[in-house]
Amino acid sequence: MRVGIGIRPIVSSLKKVEDLEEFLEAIFVEMADFKDIEVHSDNLDNFEIILLKLAKRSGFRFSIHCIHMCMKHKINFCSAVSKDIKNADAELKKSIEYAKKLNAKYIILHPDIPKKCSKKKALEILEQHLKTNMKLLNKNQKILIENMPGEEYALSTPEEFKIFLRRFSDKKVGVCWDVGHEIGRFKNQEFRFPKELKEKIKEVHVSGVKNFKDHYPLTVGNLNLKRFIKSLKKIGYKGAIIFEIITDNPFEIINSKQMIDKFI
Helix, strand or coil: CEEEEEHHHHHCCCCCHHHHHHHHHHHHHHCCCCCEEEEECCCHHHHHHHHHHHHHHHCCEEEEECCCCCCCCCCCCCECCHHHHHHHHHHHHHHHHHHHHCCCCEEEECCCCCECCCHHHHHHHHHHHHHHHHHHCCCCCEEEEECCCCCCCCCCCHHHHHHHHCCCCCCCEEEEEEHHHHHHHHCCCCCHHHHHHHHHEEEEEECEEECCEEEECCCCCCCCHHHHHHHHHHCCCCCEEEECCCCCCHHHHHHHHHHHHHHC
16 A cells, blocks of 8 residues: 555645645655545646656656636536536546646546436436547546445445446446545445445545544544555555645655555
């Protein structure tokens, strides 16, 4: 297992591109083994030069997260509105293009709350988005679907994922397990996703969880790190664990890394 960092939560706390570069360098100087970075596709126009420079210098591995409904520029892969369908398709194509530029293996997307349709119809729309764009992927690239934090979403339980993933036979679709989202969905820390989906999980999102809300440093809240890491060890997980922590203090990232390393 490797621990990496998601850029988007940090960007929400910072003002300028220069701040991001200084912030990242402060972390990477302290933590030389921080090699995995997840970036949202709406950041790449501004930060691509910085990221490419860091990648070339230090050999970072990237994953690309598609824009979603929690962001300023909203994209919904589960909307039946024709304009939304067109925008979502364009966003996925753009994310795949960025992934190729950064040699990123995974493209992650949210199956957001269905709009103007049932859950069944939303999954049909999501399926079409995936099947239309999978042919654009390089040989080793995959699209990962992230589990969502509420029952109102089209995909939020392991059972729903298992049924949906049967629609794809070429192994180009996997799962991004968001630990905080699972805790928010079930209001417990049973960690069902690795138990039930096992090798389908290709990337993991983690942060501190407080009152069933996530994106805190691991020093905040009550996430059972020991049980969390044990659940991944049981399935032989060797991929990236990406911090999705909102903070403007690099030491909170560094302290979180030191905490999780004790159990890894």
